[in-house]
Amino acid sequence: MSRFAVGIELDGAGYHPAAWRRSRDEPAGLLSARTLQARVSAAENAGFTLATFDDSILPPGLGPAGRIDAPTRASFVAATTSTLGLVPAVATTYAEPFHTASALATLDYSSRGRAGWLATVDPGAAAAWGREPRTGGLEVRREQRDSIEVARRLWDSWEDDAVIRDWGSGRFLDRDRLHYIDFEGETFSVKGPSIVPRPPQGQVVVFADSATLLADESARGTAFSESGTTSFGSADVVLVSGADVDAAISAADRVAGDALVFVDLEVVLDTPDHSAADRLAGLESHAAREPRGRLHFSGPPGDLVSLLTRLSRHVDGVRLHPAVIDEDLPVLARSVLPPLFRAGTAHRPVPGATLRANLGLARPANRYAEEQL
Numbered sequence: 319m320s321r322f323a324v325g326i327e328l329d330g331a332g333y334h335p336a337a338w339r340r341s342r343d344e345p346a347g348l349l350s351a352r353t354l355q356a357r358v359s360a361a362e363n364a365g366f367t368l369a370t371f372d373d374s375i376l377p378p379g380l381g382p383a384g385r386i387d388a389p390t391r392a393s394f395v396a397a398t399t400s401t402l403g404l405v406p407a408v409a410t411t412y413a414e415p416f417h418t419a420s421a422l423a424t425l426d427y428s429s430r431g432r433a434g435w436l437a438t439v440d441p442g443a444a445a446a447w448g449r450e451p452r453t454g455g456l457e458v459r460r461e462q463r464d465s466i467e468v469a470r471r472l473w474d475s476w477e478d479d480a481v482i483r484d485w486g487s488g489r490f491l492d493r494d495r496l497h498y499i500d501f502e503g504e505t506f507s508v509k510g511p512s513i514v515p516r517p518p519q520g521q522v523v524v525f526a527d528s529a530t531l532l533a534d535e536s537a538r539g540t541a542f543s544e545s546g547t548t549s550f551g552s553a554d555v556v557l558v559s560g561a562d563v564d565a566a567i568s569a570a571d572r573v574a575g576d577a578l579v580f581v582d583l584e585v586v587l588d589t590p591d592h593s594a595a596d597r598l599a600g601l602e603s604h605a606a607r608e609p610r611g612r613l614h615f616s617g618p619p620g621d622l623v624s625l626l627t628r629l630s631r632h633v634d635g636v637r638l639h640p641a642v643i644d645e646d647l648p649v650l651a652r653s654v655l656p657p658l659f660r661a662g663t664a665h666r667p668v669p670g671a672t673l674r675a676n677l678g679l680a681r682p683a684n685r686y687a688e689e690q691l
Contacts, residue, residue: 322630325366370434373409404429496511
């Protein structure tokens with residue numbers, strides 16, 4: 319692996335449902351701009367490659383109920399950050415892909431090419447949208463597949479040089495370089511073109527969970543190659559996990575093609591005042607940890623450095639889920655990332671570079687421009 323990226327999830331107070339009890343802020347403060355800005359700044363200063371912002375139209379199951387939508391949070395911090403990739407979760411279920419593609423392209427402009435998209439599914443949100451429930455998992459995942467395809471086509475519907483800005487002649491747009499996408503899917507159709515010019519990255523970086531993609535591909539019977547690996551053509555970054563390290567590595571080995579592979583990893587770290595075990599026990603006394611199938615680490619920072627070093631030999635990156643952001647993020651910044659940087663295992667993102675560049679992904683060619691050659 320030539321690069322190893324380290325991302326962090328910054329939604330709420332932490333992955334543990336009782337994390338809000340140990341937050342520096344009152345529950346209402348979790349929704350404040352000050353708290354969001356402070357955490358994002360801390361993550362960027364620590365040297366994280368990217369931050370994700372989980373989301374759902376439904377409120378969290380436990381703890382303080384409510385959140386500001388992820389694209390809004392990412393857009394708010396776009397102008398005050400310079401290196402951190404910003405990856406909001408936007409569910410493909412029931413949402414209009416035209417609106418999703420426009421919002422993410424706008425985020426790519428406001429962040430100067432550091433936008434990503436965590437494409438999730440949210441089948442429980444039918445009532446909130448006033449829509450019919452999706453009864454089959456395959457239907458939900460097909461909608462995800464089609465939504466990603468529509469977004470990609472819309473991002474390409476403007477060629478890079480479609481905007482002219484010729485003040486002398488009064489021409490500002492070359493209409494021949496705008497394209498209808500004419501998408502016909504199983505549940506919707508989109509004509510296009512987009513209302514936002516092609517994003518700075520060409521294509522916003524798409525993240526998706528392997529469990530969701532595998533369920534769709536295996537049901538269609540088209541994913542598995544003779545080597546036993548699986549192709550994920552719709553995503554740039556595939557998130558995998560497992561009950562233990564070997565299971566996570568095995569899941570990563572099944573991903574074939576050009577997609578990068580990240581491991582989702584929950585972390586509870588020793589702090590100067592409390593051991594990870596004591597911290598976790600205190601959280602569990604209020605509410606049990608929700609099993610999400612992610613790899614889990616609990617212990618001293620040095621052991622986490624060793625684990626990440628091992629993973630770096632097999633995958634392209636990790637996304638860390640702190641148990642309590644206010645307690646674990648400072649330890650990550652002080653005792654985990656610096657040893658990884660000194661060893662050359664991971665690298666700080668380059669100022670002025672796009673998220674694609676920091677992940678080692680090429681800027682894709684425009685599919686419609688290629689058709690004219």
